[in-house]
Amino acid sequence: MTSLNATSDTVSSIDADALILGFDGDVVSHAQLPDDVRASIATTAQALEPKAKVGATVVLPGTDIAATRIVLVGIGDGSEGDLREAAGAAARAVGTRPSSVIVALPATDDAKAAAVGEGVILGSYTFNEYKSDDALASYEGAAWQVAGASGAAIERARIIAAAVAGTRDLVNTPPLDMFPAAVAEIAQSYGEQLGVDVDVYEPQRLADEGFGGILAVGMGSSRLPRLVKVEWAPEDAKSHVALVGKGITFDTGGISLKPPKGMETMKSDMSGASAVLHIVLAAAQAKLPVKVTGWLCMAENMPSGTAQRPSDVIRIYGGRTVEVMNTDAEGRIVMADGLARAIEDNPDAVLDIATLTGAQGVALGTRTSAVMGCESVRSEVVAAAEETNEAFWPMPLPEHLKEGMESKVADIKNIGEPSGGMLSAGLFLRDFVGETPWAHLDIARPAFNEGGAWGHNPSGATGASVRAMFRFLEKRAGL
Numbered sequence: 001m002t003s004l005n006a007t008s009d010t011v012s013s014i015d016a017d018a019l020i021l022g023f024d025g026d027v028v029s030h031a032q033l034p035d036d037v038r039a040s041i042a043t044t045a046q047a048l049e050p051k052a053k054v055g056a057t058v059v060l061p062g063t064d065i066a067a068t069r070i071v072l073v074g075i076g077d078g079s080e081g082d083l084r085e086a087a088g089a090a091a092r093a094v095g096t097r098p099s100s101v102i103v104a105l106p107a108t109d110d111a112k113a114a115a116v117g118e119g120v121i122l123g124s125y126t127f128n129e130y131k132s133d134d135a136l137a138s139y140e141g142a143a144w145q146v147a148g149a150s151g152a153a154i155e156r157a158r159i160i161a162a163a164v165a166g167t168r169d170l171v172n173t174p175p176l177d178m179f180p181a182a183v184a185e186i187a188q189s190y191g192e193q194l195g196v197d198v199d200v201y202e203p204q205r206l207a208d209e210g211f212g213g214i215l216a217v218g219m220g221s222s223r224l225p226r227l228v229k230v231e232w233a234p235e236d237a238k239s240h241v242a243l244v245g246k247g248i249t250f251d252t253g254g255i256s257l258k259p260p261k262g263m264e265t266m267k268s269d270m271s272g273a274s275a276v277l278h279i280v281l282a283a284a285q286a287k288l289p290v291k292v293t294g295w296l297c298m299a300e301n302m303p304s305g306t307a308q309r310p311s312d313v314i315r316i317y318g319g320r321t322v323e324v325m326n327t328d329a330e331g332r333i334v335m336a337d338g339l340a341r342a343i344e345d346n347p348d349a350v351l352d353i354a355t356l357t358g359a360q361g362v363a364l365g366t367r368t369s370a371v372m373g374c375e376s377v378r379s380e381v382v383a384a385a386e387e388t389n390e391a392f393w394p395m396p397l398p399e400h401l402k403e404g405m406e407s408k409v410a411d412i413k414n415i416g417e418p419s420g421g422m423l424s425a426g427l428f429l430r431d432f433v434g435e436t437p438w439a440h441l442d443i444a445r446p447a448f449n450e451g452g453a454w455g456h457n458p459s460g461a462t463g464a465s466v467r468a469m470f471r472f473l474e475k476r477a478g479l
Helices: 035-046 080-092 110-123 134-138 151-172 180-194 203-209 212-218 266-285 331-345 358-364 375-388 399-405 421-430 466-476
Strands: 003-007 016-023 057-061 067-074 100-103 143-147 197-201 226-232 240-251 291-301 313-315 321-323 349-354 369-373 392-394 438-442
Touching: 003 110, 003 151, 016 080, 035 057, 035 067, 067 080, 080 100, 080 110, 100 110, 110 143, 110 151, 143 151, 151 266, 151 466, 180 197, 180 226, 180 240, 180 266, 180 291, 197 203, 203 212, 203 226, 212 291, 212 313, 212 331, 226 266, 226 331, 240 266, 240 331, 240 466, 266 291, 266 349, 266 466, 291 331, 331 349, 331 421, 349 375, 349 466, 358 369, 358 421, 369 375, 369 421, 375 392, 375 438, 375 466, 399 421, 421 438
Parallel strands: 003 143, 016 067, 016 100, 100 143, 240 291, 240 349, 349 438, 369 392
Antiparallel strands: 057 067, 197 226, 226 291, 313 321, 369 438
């Protein structure tokens, strides 16, 4: 199993597959390297023209120390964010299936050391569950040792990295094996291990209690929907935060069928629910003094004789009605049910996380998520994101866009005018939160990287929003 531990500041004599050092124009590390060793490494590296640009790597033979190779990585300005990204890039450069790596980047405090720890675990992440290569199947991961890190920094890094990696695993799993009932079973298993309460709403219960949105979206599939409540409720909670996650395990678009190319990455449409599950679990592992209630809105959006149709009117939990104009705008429908139920418990704030709109990527690109909602909670999300170096950008909710969602036969339509689609979706969701302080996180493109790996982000699922929301909860807990 991959492990993360602290090691001493002195690494002049080591026995490891690799040693990771920083470069900012000179060879820098948190470790006590003898002057002659540092000079020799710098001289050898000079021929390869190392760069201080964050994540730029050169690999040297470990001739001066007892390591197979030395990875020199650019650390930019040495900030927490740059160190996390550098550590992730360096982790990928250490070679195939290392058994032990010493990371001696210049982390001068616990926050930077934790960032380095997160970076190497996340940067080395791979998803090989479906590979038939025996060597990959038997590989148990590396032992990562962060020079000079405290036990507290390492523990925090472990919890956060595990939450991000767990989110990636759920999203990367093919939809053949990851469907609403499977997610519910996984949540129950985690709950038993970590002392987290899990309550699964089966289809009949959804019908009996009026969750018309989740049922409508999921009724086209033979694998029926679920609503999963996951709760960490410590006795010393200083705040109560509800998190609602979009969990479309596969999105064909339903009757409003997507083009084939548009379906290729749609296993990622459950990224929000996956993040919510692991954020709650991370809060429990860290024993944060804040109550966190997660709602996973799980459905598979398929076209069939039982699927919902454009022009159907469905009744959301709590009674509001929605005219379905496009069955590919399904995420907001399941989220409406989740939000309406979440606010019944009177949380201090409710936040939803969703791969909600293609318009998010058009507006902000592939690496920057959007956040909308009431100004106070939206500002908290942006602040937490800045502290964790996740890119979130505050977006408005223009009132005039509501006119496009006015329905002649129901309370609201599920889509508005073509322009401003991300903002219209936010306005739709706002209809279901009442007076509860609320923020909506649209992570549509950042949640799944269709390009090459960069920093600590691999190709495929990224775990977007997990680190920022964990920090949000810490701040709510006064930490």
